[in-house]
Amino acid sequence: MKRRPPTAVAIMAALAVAMVALPLVGLLLRTPWPDLGPVLASPDVRQALVLSAECSVGALGVSVVLGVPLAWILARVSFPGRSLVRALVTLPMVLPPVVGGVALLFAFGRRGLVGQYLAGVPGFPSPFTTGAVVLAEAFVAMPFLVITAEAGLRQMDQRFEEAAATLGAGPWRRFWTVTLPLVAPSLAAGATLCWARALGEFGATITFAGNLPGRTQTTPTAIYVLLESNPEHAVAVSLVLLTVSLAALIGLRQRWLGAL
Amino acid sequence: MNLDLELDAERAGILAIAGPNGAGKTTLLRALAGLLAIDRGRVELDGEVLDDTTSGIHLEPEVRPVAVVFQDYLLFPHLSALENVAYGLRSRGASRSAARQEAGTWLERVGVAGMAAERPRGLSGGQAQRVALARALATRPALLLLDEPLAAIDVSARAALRRDLRTHLTGADGVRIVVTHDPLDAMAMADRLVVMESGRIIQQGTLQEVTARPRSRWVAQLVGLNLYRGTASGNLITLPEGHQIRVTGETQGSAFAVVHPRAVSLHRQRPEGSPRNVWPGQVDGIDFEGDRVRVEVGGPVGVVAEVTPQAATELRLAEGGRVWVTIKATEFEVYPT
Numbered sequence: 240m241k242r243r244p245p246t247a248v249a250i251m252a253a254l255a256v257a258m259v260a261l262p263l264v265g266l267l268l269r270t271p272w273p274d275l276g277p278v279l280a281s282p283d284v285r286q287a288l289v290l291s292a293e294c295s296v297g298a299l300g301v302s303v304v305l306g307v308p309l310a311w312i313l314a315r316v317s318f319p320g321r322s323l324v325r326a327l328v329t330l331p332m333v334l335p336p337v338v339g340g341v342a343l344l345f346a347f348g349r350r351g352l353v354g355q356y357l358a359g360v361p362g363f364p365s366p367f368t369t370g371a372v373v374l375a376e377a378f379v380a381m382p383f384l385v386i387t388a389e390a391g392l393r394q395m396d397q398r399f400e401e402a403a404a405t406l407g408a409g410p411w412r413r414f415w416t417v418t419l420p421l422v423a424p425s426l427a428a429g430a431t432l433c434w435a436r437a438l439g440e441f442g443a444t445i446t447f448a449g450n451l452p453g454r455t456q457t458t459p460t461a462i463y464v465l466l467e468s469n470p471e472h473a474v475a476v477s478l479v480l481l482t483v484s485l486a487a488l489i490g491l492r493q494r495w496l497g498a499l
Numbered sequence: 500m501n502l503d504l505e506l507d508a509e510r511a512g513i514l515a516i517a518g519p520n521g522a523g524k525t526t527l528l529r530a531l532a533g534l535l536a537i538d539r540g541r542v543e544l545d546g547e548v549l550d551d552t553t554s555g556i557h558l559e560p561e562v563r564p565v566a567v568v569f570q571d572y573l574l575f576p577h578l579s580a581l582e583n584v585a586y587g588l589r590s591r592g593a594s595r596s597a598a599r600q601e602a603g604t605w606l607e608r609v610g611v612a613g614m615a616a617e618r619p620r621g622l623s624g625g626q627a628q629r630v631a632l633a634r635a636l637a638t639r640p641a642l643l644l645l646d647e648p649l650a651a652i653d654v655s656a657r658a659a660l661r662r663d664l665r666t667h668l669t670g671a672d673g674v675r676i677v678v679t680h681d682p683l684d685a686m687a688m689a690d691r692l693v694v695m696e697s698g699r700i701i702q703q704g705t706l707q708e709v710t711a712r713p714r715s716r717w718v719a720q721l722v723g724l725n726l727y728r729g730t731a732s733g734n735l736i737t738l739p740e741g742h743q744i745r746v747t748g749e750t751q752g753s754a755f756a757v758v759h760p761r762a763v764s765l766h767r768q769r770p771e772g773s774p775r776n777v778w779p780g781q782v783d784g785i786d787f788e789g790d791r792v793r794v795e796v797g798g799p800v801g802v803v804a805e806v807t808p809q810a811a812t813e814l815r816l817a818e819g820g821r822v823w824v825t826i827k828a829t830e831f832e833v834y835p836t
């Protein structure tokens with residue numbers, strides 16, 4: 240039976256769609272299509288795109304290496320304060336990114352909580368370094384991976400792990416050959432969300448890592464700067480991120496709409 | 500769930516652990532597999548200690564020579580049937596090709612060689628069960644545990660699979676234990692039977708020994724007898740709720756009384772006559788089984804009666820209807836608990 244929505248409801252819904260669609264349509268209409276190639280190939284823009292790609296992948300790597308073990312513990316091990324830890328790890332999802340950036344600055348800066356001891360160490364993510372970009376992006380994006388991975392691990396039928404144990408598989412082998420394959424879809428969805436979030440981060444990166452071309456100027460911050468000097472170029476570069484976001488969304492499809 | 504028992508199982512013959520749901524059979528099985536820690540006690544297999552709470556020994560499942568066929572089979576969904584069977588072999592160090600080859604042989608042995616490349620979701624219930632069995636047998640376990648192996652099978656396919664399973668189990672080495680709540684499974688596969696109830700072993704022995712003197716509702720159901728438990732004083736047995744059955748004999752103290760449904764008579768009105776046991780009841784259920792009719796009579800003393808179809812018609816038996824039950828005292832067999 241086809242349901243005819245009440246007029247008021249239909250109007251509100253249409254406005255909601257318009258609110259999201261119009262700016263994006265405007266972006267597409269404003270794109271300087273003939274200049275797209277040269278703009279994206281120009282050294283500044285290329286530098287920002289490459290840095291964004293490297294740092295977002297780096298942030299994903301950090302998130303996977305640290306986040307998956309955390310997700311495993313949250314899902315499988317009962318310990319006092321577990322809900323507190325879960326809440327803490329989810330905090331960056333709701334925290335204003337710029338606040339995250341400020342917090343990172345005062346923890347990892349030269350006189351910071353951690354920074355005062357480790358500032359000289361090579362590779363340490365001091366403020367305004369490329370490492371700081373990776374850290375800032377990981378800070379805001381890791382929760383997405385942890386939450387999705389934990390949900391996947393909880394939903395999984397643990398009896399498969401029991402069956403594997405009775406067949407002679409020890410804990411590591413069980414994890415690699417049974418657990419991981421069974422939660423792979425959730426992990427993939429979580430990783431995609433995590434990476435997309437890292438790629439788009441602005442507030443935390445600009446506060447903690449700054450905006451130094453070639454070193455800490457990622458694509459979002461480059462767009463921000465371009466808006467002042469050359470708005471048309473800003474639109475061109477925005478199109479790149481818009482396309483990437485759409486691709487990520489299409490990649491997630493049912494997965495995302497179901498899992499979240 | 501509290502378990503309190505002592506169990507011995509031989510390599511010779513198949514042991515069936517039977518009993519109603521909730522008896523603790525699966526808990527016992529999980530403890531034997533090492534999936535559950537025991538609070539107090541000892542588990543020994545072929546002289547190797549698997550569990551010993553006094554010396555703190557608990558061998559993890561992966562190092563026990565124990566394999567399990569689970570009720571839901573638990574075939575790894577992301578692996579093919581062949582890879583499932585090869586899993587145990589790979590876990591124990593076999594090379595990929597050697598494991599796959601041996602797995603193929605096992606699949607042939609259980610009769611599902613053609614499904615080797617299929618994922619579990621493409622298998623029928625019977626095929627999945629056989630793959631699960633092959634997967635367990637492939638590790639050549641010293642102890643093979645089967646948890647309700649036919650529970651997930653269609654009723655129509657069960658008889659054939661039961662026979663197949665018995666054949667495969669008979670051909671296997673090691674101790675074989677089948678856990679089941681289904682009397683038919685026990686009858687078909689058990690060389691020895693252990694009957695559990697509420698975490699304890701009520702009876703054990705050969706099928707014949709166990710069914711000769713039922714000591715539990717489950718066994719009574721298996722042999723189709725009515726079972727009562729009460730306190731006997733010669734000709735009278737007093738049941739827990741105070742009702743009394745008249746019997747013959749001189750048993751004293753805690754006792755069981757069994758009577759065959761055929762020995763139970765039903766009447767529309769309170770009858771006169773010699774039977775010493777007369778009581779009213781209502782018809783809770785009627786089952787037509789060919790040339791017999793089983794009637795479940797509820798009331799102060801529940802009983803199952805067996806009458807002919809003609810008798811059922813004459814008595815105008817219907818669910819919910821009232822009947823009178825008579826049983827001669829001589830029809831009861833009484834024995835101490």
